[in-house]
Amino acid sequence: MVERTLAGSRIRERRIAQGVRQADLAEDVGISPSYLNLIEHNKRRIGGKLLQALAQRLEVEPALLAEGAEQAVIARLGNVAARLGEEIGMAESTAFAGRFPNWANLMIRAGRRIDELERTVETLTDRLTHDPHLAATLHEVLSTVTAIRSTASILSDTREIEPEWRDRFHRNINEDAARLADGAQALVGFLDGAGDAQSEVSSPQEEVAGFLSAYGWHFPALEEARAHAAETYLNGATQLRSASALAIAGKYLECYADDARQMPLAELRRVVAEIGAEPLALATHFGVDLAAMMRRLATLPELGLGLVICDASGTMLYSKPADGFTIPRFGAMCPLWPLFQALSRPMMPLAQTVAQPGRGGMSETVFEAYAVAQPVLSAGYGQEPLMEATMLIAPAPVERSAAQIRPIGASCRICPRETCAARREPSIVSSRL
């Protein structure tokens, strides 16, 4: 059987085995040596980001350090086996983890690596299918090639051709050759960047997402209401290459500045520390609408909250990722998100505990999602207002029973919930490799 030890003892064993000094390890993870000493002697409980940091520094799976590590390791080994289509009993997994802990660690890391690679494949596949920029570029290239082929064929095969027609076709080929060169360059640029599934951009919305992400969605100069702050950010933004992206980002920063005026940063942090990051309670405190409160909370880097805003057609306007919550970059989102329920129940604040599957249907991650749909523009008396829905994504604060958790996905194409009633199209991922 796996020997039962406490997390602190395990950290100490691992540190000593790696020949790392306690003071060095403490410095690396940003805590004092005395605090690390307390942890190592099991006088302080440990979890969350600190456990992750220690595990990373000690090059070990966090699960192998945590309390209840044996059970977590055994469960993860079972998951890896299931992903490979094998059923291995609990007793066998327990014996394996106990006798060969390093191999068990390696197996879990290999499983995680498979997850990462699968995610990259999904992202690239999704992009090749849905990316409007790629589709337009390919169409342009093929149309230009068709024109050149057809025109060249006329010049080559037509024995008697009037000089004015010949001149015109020569001119057309020249124009098309230039267009083809541009199209080919655009395509090569796209494919060069395609290997990095996370960094490439293809639309104004993605340019804006890259800009906001570069600042962590937090703009200190706007918080301090400095003069011309928004213009300074926009002028220095290398991510914003198109006029559309600049316009969208400008609108976002304008909204950010308004929110910051209504909910000043210092006061916001004080109240969040006092009553927590519960958006409805905070909105009441500040006397603002719920969507504004959600937007504002998403700008606090220390909370790590995700945010999605869509219009009444369901088209995503802004998305800020939350750790572990997958938001599709292309194609449609999961219709089961509270974001879309909110659109059908305007002005009603919704809170729902949701679970998104991990890779291959394993390791569901649970979140608390808050959503509301509100009018953003009133068309006039007796006319339907223009609506937008906002959803804030937070880590689930407390344990929930399965009945309290709504299963959702990211997008049908990458969702392993095969029998989901809301499925629009088959998934490109299977529950097994």
Added chain:
Amino acid sequence: MGKTVVLVEDEPNIIEAISFILSRDGWTVHTHSNGDTALAVLETRAPDLIVLDVMLPGRSGLEILSDIRAHTALAQTPVMMLTARGQTKDRERALELGANRYMTKPFSNAEVLVAVRELVDP
């Protein structure tokens, strides 16, 4: 006077090339490049054959094809679709909607000539 074809395509140099080879083959060629107004042009011209690009500004070629098949005067007119999208599902969709031929870019002039002749004089 030869048979009449309406070419609905938004790429000007493809329009010129196809118009040239069809004219040389004895066809009377009319061209149009906007999806929104294509159906009205087809009603007016009442051609023997329609060559229709899938991706057009305004309404798509598939939408226009659907209207053609529901139109009393045009329903029996042969339609050849042109597209840069060669995916099976797009081809199946076009054929379901009533396309008589589906030609994927880049095609050759010879292929176009063979296809249009077959469609009008099978």
